[in-house]
Amino acid sequence: MKMVIKGKSTLKGKIEVSSSKNAILPILAASILTDDVVEIDRVPKINDVTVIGTLLGELGKQTSILDRKIVMGGKVLSHHPPYDLARQIRASVLVMGPLLARLGTVRVALPGGCAIGSRPIDLHLKGFHALGAEINLRSGDLIANTNGLRGAHVYLDYPSVGATENIMMAAAMAEGISYIENAALEPEIADLANFINCMGGKVSGAGTNVIRIEGVKEFKGVNYTPIPDRIEAGTLMVAVAATKGEAIINNVIPEHVKAITAKLTESGTEVVENKHNVEVRRLSKINPVYIKTLPYPGFPTDMQPQFMAYLSCANGSSIISESVFENRFMHVQDLSRMGADIKTEGKIAIIKGMRKLTGAQVKASDLRAGAALIIAGLSAQGDTVLLDSHHVDRGYEDITGKLNAMSAQIQSIP
Numbered sequence: 001m002k003m004v005i006k007g008k009s010t011l012k013g014k015i016e017v018s019s020s021k022n023a024i025l026p027i028l029a030a031s032i033l034t035d036d037v038v039e040i041d042r043v044p045k046i047n048d049v050t051v052i053g054t055l056l057g058e059l060g061k062q063t064s065i066l067d068r069k070i071v072m073g074g075k076v077l078s079h080h081p082p083y084d085l086a087r088q089i090r091a092s093v094l095v096m097g098p099l100l101a102r103l104g105t106v107r108v109a110l111p112g113g114c115a116i117g118s119r120p121i122d123l124h125l126k127g128f129h130a131l132g133a134e135i136n137l138r139s140g141d142l143i144a145n146t147n148g149l150r151g152a153h154v155y156l157d158y159p160s161v162g163a164t165e166n167i168m169m170a171a172a173m174a175e176g177i178s179y180i181e182n183a184a185l186e187p188e189i190a191d192l193a194n195f196i197n198c199m200g201g202k203v204s205g206a207g208t209n210v211i212r213i214e215g216v217k218e219f220k221g222v223n224y225t226p227i228p229d230r231i232e233a234g235t236l237m238v239a240v241a242a243t244k245g246e247a248i249i250n251n252v253i254p255e256h257v258k259a260i261t262a263k264l265t266e267s268g269t270e271v272v273e274n275k276h277n278v279e280v281r282r283l284s285k286i287n288p289v290y291i292k293t294l295p296y297p298g299f300p301t302d303m304q305p306q307f308m309a310y311l312s313c314a315n316g317s318s319i320i321s322e323s324v325f326e327n328r329f330m331h332v333q334d335l336s337r338m339g340a341d342i343k344t345e346g347k348i349a350i351i352k353g354m355r356k357l358t359g360a361q362v363k364a365s366d367l368r369a370g371a372a373l374i375i376a377g378l379s380a381q382g383d384t385v386l387l388d389s390h391h392v393d394r395g396y397e398d399i400t401g402k403l404n405a406m407s408a409q410i411q412s413i414p
């Protein structure tokens with residue numbers, strides 16, 4: 001897959017953000033907790049959802065992916081997701097907690113690292129162990145067994161999103177009460193807790209750094225709509241700003257994009273927050289800013305590449321410190337091919353703003369790096385060809401259609 005992106009675009013008009021990829025993936029995993037019918041609405045058509053839906057089907061859940069709706073039902077039968085599916089998406093590790101809760105056993109391939117870092121799951125396993133699971137590694141697979149999970153206190157050395165979600169799902173059916181301390185605060189955590197509570201769970205404190213989970217014996221079916229995708233919203237906001245455009249971005253919870261709004265405003269872009277949307281317009285030059293990525297509510301690491309593309313044309317030098325992942329500057333080499341002047345030293349990048357970028361042939365290394373290169377291509381002089389653009393389609397529903405609806409000229413070529 002590749003995309004041909006016409007330069008010197010100015011994004012304007014209105015666009016609607018899809019439901020959150022990073023909320024839906026754990027919610028789909030949590031459907032394992034019940035045999036009743038679970039219906040998820042407003043599901044974006046992205047590959048990651050298809051992979052997880054297919055994986056749940058392989059585990060025995062009757063799963064049908066209809067147009068923007070997923071319907072699942074039936075008891076999960078297998079404790080071992082097929083390797084060829086699980087290896088395609090890191091979020092497959094999120095079936096561990098619910099499978100452990102439902103079947104008392106789970107076997108998954110140890111998830112590999114990816115373009116942005118090693119991405120261990122030691123904190124997930126620390127939680128499962130505390131809840132009473134025995135964990136072994138056998139020929140590349142992690143095997144966890146328990147003869148009954150019991151409530152426990154789990155302190156997370158780092159507020160890991162996935163570990164918080166996985167431990168919450170395991171504790172949801174444990175005997176007694178569990179506490180997750182130093183839990184992640186991301187909105188997707190609160191959405192997962194809300195979903196579990198709609199099924200009859202007893203989770204409180206999600207969105208704070210101490211989450212209390214009281215185990216329940218059984219969950220019932222539910223019809224649920226996940227929160228909007230705050231990273232897609234942020235990506236569209238930055239794309240409008242980078243192209244000196246003016247647009248209304250609908251289906252946004254302004255609270256969830258506060259850090260992005262703050263940094264866009266600091267850089268000279270105007271952002272107006274309304275109840276369900278934000279208005280973005282850039283009328284002046286881009287001021288350089290300092291960014292440090294942090295767990296929520298800090299500046300999100302998933303917005304770091306896109307913001308670097310935007311700051312590549314700032315009126316001065318910016319600094320970005322990537323504190324969450326150890327290798328999330330893969331997009332620097334491709335931005336440099338487009339004329340950006342970026343120096344990296346470990347987790348620090350210094351971006352010396354240029355008057356303009358020039359189109360080039362570049363390659364997406366991962367989802368957000370690909371989004372950054374699209375943003376750079378939209379504002380560059382001349383056309384940009386983005387290779388491996390399938391990475392972008394993994395997590396952004398119809399990004400080409402959405403940007404073209406705002407006057408971009410992007411051609412997707414299979």
Ligand code: EPZ
Nearest residue numbers: 022091119120121122123124160161162163302324325367
């Ligand atoms: C989630 O990944 C998101 N993915 C990521 O989004 C996001 O970048 C990340 O959270 C941080 O916000 C989904 O929600 C599906 P972490 P996750 O566990 O859960 C270390 C995207 O582009 N760590 O919070 O894997 C880890 O190495 C993706 O949509 C441990 O050391 O993130 C990393 O340095 C990319 N041990 C840091 O914590 C563990 O057991 C953050 O990881 C777990 C994590």
